Amino acid sequence: MNRFRTRYGASPLHLTLVLCSFALALYAGVRLLHGDTLGVVIWFVGAALLHDLVLLPLYSLADRAVQRLLPGRRGTHDGGDRMVGVNHIRVPAFVSGVLLLVWWPLILGQVDGFTAATALPSDVFLGRWLLVTAGLFAVSGLCVLARMWRRSSRERRLRAREEPE
Numbered sequence: 799m800n801r802f803r804t805r806y807g808a809s810p811l812h813l814t815l816v817l818c819s820f821a822l823a824l825y826a827g828v829r830l831l832h833g834d835t836l837g838v839v840i841w842f843v844g845a846a847l848l849h850d851l852v853l854l855p856l857y858s859l860a861d862r863a864v865q866r867l868l869p870g871r872r873g874t875h876d877g878g879d880r881m882v883g884v885n886h887i888r889v890p891a892f893v894s895g896v897l898l899l900v901w902w903p904l905i906l907g908q909v910d911g912f913t914a915a916t917a918l919p920s921d922v923f924l925g926r927w928l929l930v931t932a933g934l935f936a937v938s939g940l941c942v943l944a945r946m947w948r949r950s951s952r953e954r955r956l957r958a959r960e961e962p963e
Contacts, residue, residue, distance in 0.1 A: 860891075861884070861888065864884050864887050864888075865884050868883050868884055883942065886938045886939070886941060886942045887935075887938070889934075889938060890931070890934035890935045890937070890938045893934055894927075894930070894931040894934055897927060897930065897931075898927065901923065901927065904920070904923040905923045905924050905927045906924070907920055907921060907923070907924065
């Protein structure tokens, strides 16, 4: 067992799970390509190029800008600095972006005929996505406030122990 872990770098369970995930991806790929193979390949290549050439530089620049705007020491990873604080912006932005990616036709009002399926008028999705996004950032802000309060109370307790009586 130790020889396997040394050679492979992880446990046999890890290898089993990786092989199962590859088998599942292969099965999904075969099922997906069964219909319109050329269309799926064009869509996949186009999505990869759009991500790598447009989206990755955009969200990398946005992340760098947020890191520069947040106060704190650069390059450290302890509890109260910029690198931890930036995650409170990254996570809600990521979730909101995924929701937009999945539901963009409805959010941008580019699809008609969903009123029968959803029982909602087509003009409510943008407002609701904005409310969900605002809620995600509000919860993240509350997490930041709780973290700051917990850290300041810990520092007050440490100072109280160090003060001579």
